[in-house]
Amino acid sequence: VIADNQVLSNDNAGKIAVAAPAVQNHEQAIADDPVTIALQRLHHQVVSEQLPDRFFDLLDQIDAKAASGIDARSGETGAQ
């Protein structure tokens, strides 16, 4: 009996092998696990927090740096 999520494959000798879907089953077991659900709640709690200002400041610095780089390249192109 072949389960729906098992995979059949032919090897070089023509024998049919059944690949056990261990990883898929294990990942499903993890997804249903109360500990995993709690870990996901913890994750969602953090990602739902408002970002501290320091990250916006950092992204602003990146924007400024990117803009200056673009300006510099535009200047080089213009000079040519």
Added chain:
Amino acid sequence: MTAALEDAPQSCEDEAAFRAMLTAIVPSLRSFARGMCGNRDTADDLAQEAIMRAWAARGSYTAGTNFRAWMFMILRNHYFSHLRKNSRVVPCEPELAERVLVTGPGQHAHIDLADLEKALQKLPEDQREVLILVGANGMSYQEAAEIIGCAIGTIKSRVARGRAALAVLIDGKAAPDEHGQPDDLGRDAA
């Protein structure tokens, strides 16, 4: 913070797209860092530093490849560097890792998040990181293996051991084994 927002030797063709990806991944980086170090401010320092390093190294990122894995690798490397520099004593309980426990369905119906955070910090680093990547972030074993740089089977066993150890730490007792019998915490790991 130590890294500077220097220009990469090879600048990314689409810096706006790179910047957008960086912005989008910040919450996940904070979550991973928080789970790893257990401290909000330190976690934000780590995430911020990782962003700066990523921007400085944006020329080495290949567009179209797994940006999340690339970013998490940067953060993970920085975290372990930070650990080495600060010689942090990890309050892990390695004997827990040796106990093969199975968590039955219906257990831990409601786990207090504060208890979970404390328990996470008691796990060995290698188990903690896979639980955060696979369990909390919902990554596949393959993606976690790519980030950590080990085999998928290693990730799988670390997740299983980490889950079991976490269940023990949260409950303060062993979960039943696969036969439904309470596991004996006092037994030898061997």
